[in-house]
Amino acid sequence: MDREKRKEQILDCAKKLFAEHGYYQAQISDIIRDANIARGTFYRYFTNKKDIFVTLLENFYERWVSEVSLKRKMMDLETIPPEEHFRHRVQQSLQFFAGDPYLSRIFLRMGLGLPPDMENTIKRLENxxxxxxxxxxxxGIKHNNIPSDIDVTVTANLLIGATLRIAYYYFAEPAKQGGAVKDVEAITDEICRIVLPGLFLKHTGAK
Amino acid sequence: MDREKRKEQILDCAKKLFAEHGYYQAQISDIIRDANIARGTFYRYFTNKKDIFVTLLENFYERWVSEVSLKRKMMDLETIPPEEHFRHRVQQSLQFFAGDPYLSRIFLRMGLGLPPDMENTIKRLENxxxxxxxxxxxxGIKHNNIPSDIDVTVTANLLIGATLRIAYYYFAEPAKQGGAVKDVEAITDEICRIVLPGLFLKHTGAK
Amino acid sequence: MDREKRKEQILDCAKKLFAEHGYYQAQISDIIRDANIARGTFYRYFTNKKDIFVTLLENFYERWVSEVSLKRKMMDLETIPPEEHFRHRVQQSLQFFAGDPYLSRIFLRMGLGLPPDMENTIKRLENxxxxxxxxxxxxGIKHNNIPSDIDVTVTANLLIGATLRIAYYYFAEPAKQGGAVKDVEAITDEICRIVLPGLFLKHTGAK
Amino acid sequence: MDREKRKEQILDCAKKLFAEHGYYQAQISDIIRDANIARGTFYRYFTNKKDIFVTLLENFYERWVSEVSLKRKMMDLETIPPEEHFRHRVQQSLQFFAGDPYLSRIFLRMGLGLPPDMENTIKRLENxxxxxxxxxxxxGIKHNNIPSDIDVTVTANLLIGATLRIAYYYFAEPAKQGGAVKDVEAITDEICRIVLPGLFLKHTGAK
DNA sequence: AATGAATGAGCATTCATTCAT
DNA sequence: CATGAATGAATGCTCATTCAT
Known part of the structure; x- marks a missing residue:
């Protein structure tokens, strides 16, 4: 268990450094300095640089699956109004990114030219x-809440792009320009306000 | 003028390689191999690796200014309906990214940890x-087409995020998953369909 | 302490090479070959090429201060005849250069165009x-042993020039032309013989 | 003849640059920039970098032969007192170096590690x-003016060292520390004052 | 397990020289 | 003769990884 703790500590230092300098510019030397361990020790916990980066990504991935993806399934579409359902998901996503700004930054500003493994992990999460x-x-379409003739892929990308961008802008940038960090709640409201009318069919009183 | 042509050729090769492998993984050796020039020749046209990358970025920036930013100003808000105005901008932006997939890829997947100059160029364009x-x-708010109580920063980020993401997805990814490359026109329609209703006030018949 | 030993060994190899080929022509590749170490190992001990050269120079400088400069102060001008005092200094200087021919060679044939740090170290020692x-x-002038109207700067340069030249000629040149390496003692005598009569006032019997 | 002029001009620029930055740090690029000629033009006048440097050295060498070495032979040892003879030589040498500070600087601060040709030219002049x-x-010994038991090699090196050092100090250093540039005449007097008494035998009245 | 000295492939950059125009 | 674009061998330095202690 102590070993697990140490590993966690190294991961934390690495996360911070990767978030700040990116994969190539964050060096093993920096990590072991910040983690206060010897060079060789690092390689007792991670097989190589790629490994620690992928570990970080996998953690992120798993957390996303459990915190956003799985939770969503639990929501009962039958009882909750669809707009409310949508709202919950946006909020959950933003909350997730706000919860770990370093990892968000790594994920949201992943550069080109990374080793294939990483690209795959990222692609996997994105997909x-x-x-x-x-x-x-x-x-939503099946339930007759969303018009059946929308292009779901374009729409999905629109929603993802909007959400990730806002998450990056408000939670993952180091020096925030717009003063205080915005409230997840408030941002969620704003997003819904713009997107919901075009996405959901109006429910006429009598159903 | 011949010199200009050669420079262009080197830039083209570099662009392709940067788009494929990113800044750090695209090596001078690759560039000169693809451009079929000697090592020293490269340095006759660019002072260093950073220089060629920044040049690429600046080109992109200038083209954006002239092709999207400037053109937009010319549109007459008085005569064109505001929704149509919005539609044009989305279309222009998508068209711009579709026009140079390589550069788009470089721009849209810019990694962390780049030399400060580059970060600045990127930040400048983004801002x-x-x-x-x-x-x-x-x-739009002033003209009473857009509700005055929206958060313009959140909304702007939403629109940018959505547009860039879609541009990347449809035009800058090397292996397209969804079959044929989508039509700019069609995507524009889709975006407008989702966003317009929530963004613009309904103009009641009597104005 | 082992680390110190290794550093010393690298310095020794570098000294030899710098003495033979000068700063620019002695390459890191040569040093690591002679020192039988890997490229990276060199950079564990010295931050760069300049560093190892300056280290060599500083060593030389410090040794000169302790072996020649400080010792000289200890000599009692009251009890020792001034000519004898002068003789000691010449001998000490020659001994110093004879003691480390490689470093002497580096110091005495320092070329133009070296990085400023080095120039400064050299200037410092020379001054x-x-x-x-x-x-x-x-x-000597105050003690009435040396005529008060000599130009001390010209005279000092004369003495330095003569001494360094002779030191270089007899101790720092790789292939000795004049047969056997001369004895420090004998050279000292010769120098004193030429310079003393013109430098020191004759002490008439009754003082 | 125009060609000769051009060559001279290039040599002048090169001389200045070599004097300032040394052989390795003075680049062909600098020379052609200062000489205002094209790259290729340089190679029409000199086969390579070494060539122009050696040319400079040879010029210096020849000038020394004609201005110092040959002239000295003409002086009649029979009619001129030996001390006066010595004085002339010292003065001539200083004058020679004072006459071309740039070349003097190159010659007097010749670094280690130069290509063999140059080393040879230098050695030749020095010898x-x-x-x-x-x-x-x-x-002087034969004429009974100088004691026959001095070591001529040590003495000659002493005289050369002293003279060159003083020449460098007063004429070839860029920023002179001691204020005004000293007079050749005055320096000569000073040197003679120190060295003559020990070098020359006293001529007793009756010869 | 922990350490940190040693490693060496790999990279950006320089600069004297060539040669087609 | 003059030009200057092209060349590529050579060099200093980096940094992820290994391994003996």
Whole structure:
């Protein structure tokens, strides 16, 4: 268990450094300095640089799956109004990114030219996010809440792009320009206000 | 003029490689191999690696200014309906990114940890895009087309995030998953369909 | 302590190479080959090429201060005849250069165009040597052993030039032309023979 | 003849640059920039970098032969008192170096590690100077003006070292510390004052 | 387990020289 | 003769990884 703790500590230092300097510019030397361990010790916990980066990404991925993806399934579409359902998801996503700004930064500003493993992990997460939203949209269509002739892929990308961008802008940038960090709640409201009218069909009183 | 041509050729090769492998992984050796020039020749045209990358970025920046930013000002808000105005801008932006997939890829997947000059160039372009949209939104509010209580910064980021993401997804990814490359026109319609209703006030018949 | 030993060994190899080929022509590749270490190992001990060269120079400088400059102060001008005093200094200087021919060679044939740090270290040593001699001459003048109307700067330069040249000729040149390496003692005698009569006032019997 | 002029001009620029930055740090690029000629033009006048440097050195060498070495032979040892003879030589040498500070600087601060040709040219000049002085000293001994038991090589090196050092100090250093540039005449007097008494035998009244 | 000295492939950059125009 | 674009061998330095202690 002590070993696990140490590993966590190294991961934390690495996360911070990767978030600040990116994969190539964050060096093993920096990590072991910040983690206060010897060079060789690092390699007792991670096989190589790629490994620690992928570990970080996988953690992020798993957390996303459990905190956003799985939770969403639990929500009962039957009882909750669809707009409220949508709202919850946006809020959950923003909350997730706000919860770990360093990892968000790493994920949201992933550069080109990373080793294939990493690219794959990222692609995997991105695709899963995309698919989840597409599934949601299709569900909305099936339930007659969303018009059946929208392009779900474009729409899903629109929603993802908007959400990630806002998450990056408000939670992952080091020096925030707009003064105080915005409230997740308030941002969620704003997003819904713009997107909901075009996305959901108006429910006429009598159903 | 011949010199200009050669420089262009080197830039083209570099662009492709940066788009594929990113800044750090695209090596001078690759560039000179692809451009079929000697090592020293490269340094006759660019002072260093950073220089060629920044040049690429600046080109992109200038083209954006002239092709999107400037053109937008010319549109007459008085005669064109505001929704149509918005539609044009989205279309222009998508068209711009579609026009140079390589550069778009470089720009849209810019990694962390780049030399400060580059970060600045990127930040500059991003901020200018943001400001332009904010200005547009404020104009819409002033003209009573957009509700005055929206958060313009959140909304602008939403629009940028959505547009860039879609541009990246459809035009800058090397292996397209969804089959044929989508039509700019069609995507524009889709975006407008989702966003317009929530963004613009309904004009009641009697004005 | 082992680390110190290794550093010393690298310095020794570098000294030899710098003495033979000068700063620019002695390459890191040569040093690591002669020192039988890997490229990276060199940079564990010295931050760069300049560093190892300056280290060599500083060593030389410090040794000169302790072996020649400080020792000289200890000599009692009251009890020792001034000519004898002068003789000691010449001998000490020659001994110093003879003691480390490689470093002497580096120091005595320092080329133009070296990085400023090095130039400064050299200038510092040269000036200190000059000042020490000027001080000595002034002391001789005060004690009425040296005529008060000599130009101390010209004289000091004359003595330095003569000494360094002879040191270089007899101790620092790789292929000795004149057969056997001369004895420090004998050379000292010769120098004194030429210079003393013109430098020191004749002490008439009754003082 | 125009060609000769152009060559001279290039040599002048190169001389200045070599004097300032040394052989390795003075680049062809600098020379052609200062000489205001094209890259290729340089190579029409000199086969390579070494060539122009050696040319400079050879010029210096030849000038020394004609201005110092040859002139000295013409002086009649029979009619001129030996001390006066010595004085002339010192003055001539100083004058020579004072006459071309740039070249003096190049010659007097020649670094280690130069291509063999150059080393040879330098050695040749140095040896010739040495030999000339040795010959002079031997002549003095033969004429009974100089004690026969001095070590001519040590003495010659002493004289050369002293003279070159003073020449460098007063004429070849860019920023002179001691205020105004000293007069050749005055320096000569000073040197003679120190060295003559020990070098020359006292001529007793009756010869 | 922990350490940190040693490693060496790899990279950006320089600069004297060539040669087609 | 003059030009200057092109060349590429050579060099200093970096940094992820290994391994003996």
């Amino acid at each position: 899963q996010i995309l698919e989840l939203i597409v599934k949601d949209l299709n569900l | 200018q895009i943001l400001e332009l949209i904010v200005k547009d939104l404020n104009l | 200190q040597i000059l000042e020490l001699i000027v001080k000595d001459l002034n002391l | 010739q100077i040495l030999e000339l002085i040795v010959k002079d000293l031997n002549l």
